[in-house]
Amino acid sequence: MTLAAHYGQGKLGLSIELFPPKTKPGEQALMHHVEQLIQFRPDYITCTYGAGGSTRAKTLEIIAQVKRRFQLPVASHLTCVNASVDQLRDYLRESERQGIDYIVALRGDPPKDESEFKATPGGLQHANELVALIRAEFPQFGIAVAGYPETHQEAVSPESDLQHLKRKVETGADIVITQLFYDNRDFFRFRECVEEVGIGVPLVPGILPVTNLAQIQRITAMCGAQLPAEFVAALSKHDDPEYQFRVGVDFATRQVQDLISHDVPGIHFYVLNKSQATSEILTALNLDRQP
């Protein structure tokens, strides 16, 4: 099935994003969480590619394992960080060999100690070049690219960010998955601009259910997403994990309900390798996920 075919015709596409665990027990725990999430019939599962290309082998190992065990389409994320074009080709060839269906094609963030992204000698500078490489040499892969409702942190302007997104799509991306966001008005404004510049592929909101205030403050500080003040105030009322989990899940349930009522083509859940929050949200939404 093509990547774009998971969306549209009245069907809400559902995807789940994992990251490669660092330990064997972490891997076993992850497979248990994936098993819980499979009950909600996701269309496909993705696995991130660690900062600096640090998880290259692990990303493929995990996502290939998910495909073997659960028999559903999978996507590997891939970034241009610390990789020459030949190394990117090697990764794509190995992905092909492992039966990976889709690639989430990204530039990646600069390494921790560097303030700006510098292409590796013989490597690529922007995600659109990676999309071009995949389309030219590995046409069988579906391709997803990243979009930013609150504008990418390094973008010169929202307009230029949109033009770069348009280029990624014109080069061959099948869908856009967004960075996490907590104010749906940002997504709706972004969607209007995306439509205005003529980007016609599915624009899939990325949702990260908050389960812990300190953790989400670290994540949003890194990616530049805003946490609404009233949401932070609600989460801050009690420094109690159970309480923060409840507030976060209630918020995400309402956020996703609102997105669905505004006709989004699907939802991409950043589950952070845990199943409980997303399972509760999907149970509360009671989506009809029959094939």
Ligand SMILES: Cc1cc2nc3c(=O)[nH]c(=O)nc-3n(C[C@H](O)[C@H](O)[C@H](O)COP(=O)(O)OP(=O)(O)OC[C@H]3O[C@@H](n4cnc5c(N)ncnc54)[C@H](O)[C@@H]3O)c2cc1C
């Ligand atoms: C759904 C999703 C999944 C992600 N998964 C991962 C992951 O697995 N691993 C990881 O390390 N990171 C991941 N990221 C983070 C991502 O790598 C960073 O946000 C990174 O800083 C930008 O990547 P990009 O693909 O959007 O880059 P690009 O599209 O290249 O954009 C980067 C910046 O350059 C500008 N730009 C783009 N193209 C051009 C051009 N041709 N000329 C000039 N300027 C240009 C853009 O406006 C933007 O400011 C993910 C993000 C999302 C939303």
